[in-house]
Amino acid sequence: MFNPSDWYITPQEYERAAKNGIDKIRLERRIRFSGWDKEKAITTPVKKxxxxxxxxxxxxxxxxxxxxxxxxxxxxxxxxxxxxxxxxTDVRENMRKVQKHSSRNKHHRHSPELIALAESNGIKYLTYINRVNNCGMDPYEAAVTPLRSRQEVAQLGRKAFQEKYGDVNGLFF
Known part of the structure; x- marks a missing residue:
């Protein structure tokens, strides 16, 4: 438990600390800010x-x-x-090297031709990668399948919900 007298440093304690090479400010910081025990704060020598x-x-x-x-x-x-x-090292130069290296190797696992095909069809690189890596799409299909509008996505979601849970009396639709 906290005892206010633990924070009070007597003149004799300051003298003992001074004999051990510990100045007044360091002793106060050790006790009041760092929470050291008084005896430890007074007797522990300052690291050289x-x-x-x-x-x-x-x-x-x-x-x-x-x-x-x-x-x-x-x-x-x-x-x-x-x-x-x-x-x-120059941080900016390191970042340029990393970006150059990553842009050179970003097609490492994927065909540059299919990536170019996807981009020509308005499909962003990350969308293509997500379709292939995370959704399991065939790389060619991922490159040529057009993006769906929000309305199309909503209709597909509604259809999937109704197939899974049946018609819920129009609660959601």
């Missing part, structure tokens, strides 16, 4: 970070932003030399 300025400067000289360098080291776990010397 090794200086990275040498490698960060190398990264900047190699055209790598400091934030990218530190993200590579801290989040991705790269060693500092690799993080400072591996060139940054």
């Amino acid at each position: 970070r090794k200086p990275k300025s040498k490698w960060a400067d190398v990264a900047v000289s190699n055209g790598i932003h400091r934030n990218l360098f530190f993200a590579r080291v801290n989040r991705l776990g790269w060693d500092e030399e690799k993080a400072a010397t591996t060139p940054a």
Whole structure:
């Protein structure tokens, strides 16, 4: 249960923390924001970070932003030399490569001729793919079967409903 006195830090506790190398602000953050136990907050030493300025400067000289360098080291776990010397990739260029690669391989499983036939009949590429992959249509039929209007789809749905459930006294129609 929450006890307000847990948040109060006595002058003696500040002194103990200072002797352990913990400043006032860090002690307050540990207790009040991070929810640490007082004893742990007072006695746990501050982690020393090794200086990275040498490698960060190398990264900047190699055209790598400091934030990218530190993200590579801290989040991705790269060693500092690799993080400072591996060139940054251009996101836009990577996206262009992916799009070029996917557009080159999007016809991998389907005949380009049938896709062109479908498009000439006003059937979009994704509609054709859906008809073949998800609906099980024959690829040629998927390419030449015209799209149905909303009215035609509604009529087919009504017919299928009546066949399955019978005439429901005009409740829905």
